[in-house]
Amino acid sequence: MNKYKLSQAVLLIFLFLLANPFADGQPSTDVIIQAGKPVAEVQPVMWGVFFEDINFAADGGIYAELVKNRSFEFSLPLMGWRQVRKDGNGRVLPTFYSPARPSNPRYVTIVVDAESGSFGLVNEGFRGMGIKKDLRYDFSIMARTGSGNISGMKIELLGQNDEIIGTAQLSGFTGEWMKHSVSFKALKTEQKATMRILFSGRGSVDIDMVSLFPSDTWKGRPGGLRRDIVQMIADLQPGFLRFPGGCIVEGRDLANRYQWKKTVGPVDERTMIMNRWNVEIRNRQAPDYFQTFGLGFFEYFQLAEDIGAEPLPILNCGMSCQFNAAEVVPMNELDPYIQDALDLIEFANGPVTTKWGGLRASMGHPSPFNLKYIGIGNEQWEEQYIE
Secondary structure, three states: OOHHHHHHHHHHHHHHHHHOOOOOOOOOOOOOOOOOOOOOOOOHHHOEEEOOOOOOOOEOOOEOOOOOOOOOOOOOOOOOEEEEEEEOEEEEEEEOOOOOOOOOOOEEEEEEEEEEEEEEEEEOEOOEEEEOOOOEEEEEEEEEEEEEOOOEEEEEEEOHHHOEEEEEEEEOOOOOOEEEEEEEEOOOOEEEEEEEEEEEEEEEEEEEEEEEEEOOEHHHOOOOEEHHHHHHHHHOOOOEEEEOOOHHHHOOOHHHOOOHHHHOOOHHHOOOEEOHHHOOOOOOOOOOOEEOOOOOHHHHHHHHHHHOOEEEEEEOOOEOOOOOOOOEOOHHHOHHHHHHHHHHHHHHHOOOOOHHHHHHHHOOOOOOOOOOOOEEOOOOOHHHHHO
């Protein structure tokens, strides 16, 4: 059949349908909705929020840390940082292992030759740092001195054209690792600021965990979550809060899966991993996308409690993403995965006399989180998952 005859046939079928006497003769149906007379109750846990660390939802998103790669643990240790010289000289030497913190082993040594000037680093933030005029910002750093006479540093927030829109000084560095902190107010609002840290004198200083937080976090918690984003989630009045995913639960392979035990305890002892969305989308890769776990399982349970939502944690079932490596743990090797689930229940609900309940109490929450639900696996299928 040629194109002309095919077009004629299609037109005839269309005209037949229009001429069908039954097309206009269908009886009408009235639907009456009585909104004030519900016939079934919708349970509160049927409506909720699904959190997954995708598109910088955690680091660079709801987690209020402004410094990217704060502990130099990215695959490229200076990603997010660049050297800066202000009439001084120096160099930056990454160190890849610290026996003091094996779970967070990297730090950098700043070697300074700047008696009359200064040398340091600039951090770009997560596509810039959002800074608000007159808001207090809390800076902290782990530092120790080596040789020479360096005992402190200067911190500067930079706006457009490197305009200084906030500054502070730190001193008192010694030869032992110590956390040093200082707070200061921003002088100007800037959507994409950067932060500069400068050292003067001669010698060397080791630095790690370089951090900057706004003071207006959710419930004013130091090192906490962004108040504006949490408030928008709370305003939804979700019945449950599912966390942490999603595909990051599975990982591209099992080595890259989400392991909740590595996300609790002191923040500077949590083991960072690459976010699976770092390389997942071929034409839109994000090589600076990692998970520091500053937003970990304790912060998650705390957030669910704050907004009145039931926590719904999702745990790995022994399978990696079936679109990627599709690894499957043999049935006789699943005990560690089962134990992780049992230990999570103890962390959430156990008495303070237990191992994991005691850790929860040491983090500031001796009372249980009243966990009721757990999800096992994410988007798995076929015989292996059913088994």
